[in-house]
Amino acid sequence: MPIALEATTLSDAAFVVRPLPEAVFRCGALAETPRRARQLGGRRVLLVTDPGVVAAGLAERLRALLVADGLDVAVFSGVEANPTLSNVTSGSAAAGDPDGLVIVALGGGSSMDCAKAIALDAVNDGPIRDYCIAASLGETGVIDPASAAPRRQPTNALPLIAIPTTSGTASETNGAGVLTDESENRKIFISNPLTRPAVSLLDPELTLGLPPYPTATCGMDALTHAIEAFTSNRVTPYSDAIALQAIRLVGQWLPAAVDDGNDLEARAQLLLGSHLAGVAFATAGLGMCHALGHPLSAVLHQAHGQTLTTMLPHVMGFNLPERTNRYAAVADALGAADATADNDTNAHAAIAAVRALAERVGIARSITEMGGSSDHLPELVRQAMSDVSMLTNPRPASSDEVRALYLAAL
């Protein structure tokens, strides 16, 4: 029997399904870029990418396609792994005159997030920092929802085409981006319909050959998106269906993709799984695993998916009392449920399955193994408590409880 979820009451539900980019899925979709750029009014393109994509030859391949079509192309390839505000201003400088300009992001979440910020920065007055969200704690020690807005609202943004080369962030599905404010060494956000890509080109061939470690961290990022979207405090039957499908695809195909970087079928399944996870969290939001992972990335300079992987079993354990039945369904989607067991048992099986998957793909690491120590705890807790993803976690957490979760992962 499938795990029976209680029906979500809808007569008192209120949610918005925001528009998504047009998504084109096929091997070879990269070749559509020039035509799509022209459809968006482009005569010039700023290609935003990172050194890894340049080294893989993909940036030059795309640049040549665009130039062959008669488009004028500038390349900004200085996106760092955790993109900074300086990356954004450097990219805007490379953009030049915004008239007839289309931004094309080619890369992982870092390139796509940075490209969104460049798309804003190029056509709005003042520093990009003014358009970013840096939430702060209210007097009660939990995040002040009023602080979850930027100082200034942008009026415009350049059109954007997103071309992911990794399967993880799903940044191609939404208008959100995570940046590092170097001056405070913390993560800040942009989140705006204006920076949503007009088109996302999902070309599995571009994700071939990514080494095992980033393949694993990106895949676990996608899995975390899907699990958090499926268990947030804003779930809908819409996002539920998509999130569970994403959990199935990533759980089933991630080991094969890590084992063999050239397994095109596994790469294709992961690319769609990652995209679906993004579609799900665009409606349902995320949760505390993201809130606890972001500070670890900011403080220890670790990959986003690594820090999520480290925290996920602990956060699931904390949320389990509020989401027992849903975690049982997660176990089912991961092929780890026992049809004869009760939901509590299967919920714990979901946590065990997530741990086992992290070990199977070689990224089960403690905070200590990532270079952290108990000295970092106060800063980690402080940043986590003011992360906007806390707002959609199914179970509220005090700073003591967050500290305990970091300690458990130490």
Next chain:
Amino acid sequence: MPIALEATTLSDAAFVVRPLPEAVFRCGALAETPRRARQLGGRRVLLVTDPGVVAAGLAERLRALLVADGLDVAVFSGVEANPTLSNVTSGSAAAGDPDGLVIVALGGGSSMDCAKAIALDAVNDGPIRDYCIAASLGETGVIDPASAAPRRQPTNALPLIAIPTTSGTASETNGAGVLTDESENRKIFISNPLTRPAVSLLDPELTLGLPPYPTATCGMDALTHAIEAFTSNRVTPYSDAIALQAIRLVGQWLPAAVDDGNDLEARAQLLLGSHLAGVAFATAGLGMCHALGHPLSAVLHQAHGQTLTTMLPHVMGFNLPERTNRYAAVADALGAADATADNDTNAHAAIAAVRALAERVGIARSITEMGGSSDHLPELVRQAMSDVSMLTNPRPASSDEVRALYLAAL
């Protein structure tokens, strides 16, 4: 155990997920209409609706909301149950000057489809018929894909807000519309991204009180969308997840909505189920049940959902050899699968469950009971063979096979 579907191969897949309208789901969403119309640049609104919606008082309620906000409002309430090209030209005449005009469709599929055609007709030269698709048969006796395009491509359309008052067509999810060409007594289509609503307001309260018969026919329309999307020749893991969820919601809640028109929870579930079915078929397409239902509606002037309900078990029987495992999953989603049985048995159980649901909601009718006879068969077959939905059916059908399906339903 859940029914195991074979994995869909993705390394050689090619599909596009088209953008969807922003969807706002909540009781009371109707009140957002003035703000949304202004966001779309509206100073004037043409409210497109039908006599039933007017009689229910909903049209006046919305008109008053718009006027109270200072918007200039014209009302066209002449949409027929199967809207005609004359309805479209009458609506355009009521629209007047298109400058600053937003079209608001309030009603079922007929009002929404007609509103899309008005949104085109108001700003494009020449007769609306030129912008419609009327597919024709090629020399081999099957539809000529080249004929599945309009004579002229529109350049523009007025912005549209869709507010469904029934849960069935999911016209609020897409840019497609079905119209009746009175001169030929056949169904023709518009299908264009320009006529996709910018916003869909899903307000379950508006669907309260719809009588049992239209509730049942609309619900079976939604179920047919979901089943055809889940078994078409263009399925993706994306549309699969959404289609199965739609099957679950409609199967579970339709009887309650038919039994008690004021069951708000059932109405809310159906409204979302219908919307999800539309999201699924926007990517995966439909199938032969729609191709065989459209001519029955055109020739016998029956409700769209009624003619689908009449044909669905027969079409499923025809498609079963090509979709055994998927029909077994449909049975599972309808709560009709036997976990100990094989997929073939469960696939037949899906057909039985669809028949049982049609009887349960009181609309299991033969073609004869709808006023048809064997005299109509040649015309029905002729129209069905040239319906664009034939192109996405999982099993090709000859005109003899189509005739046999109509005969079985006679």
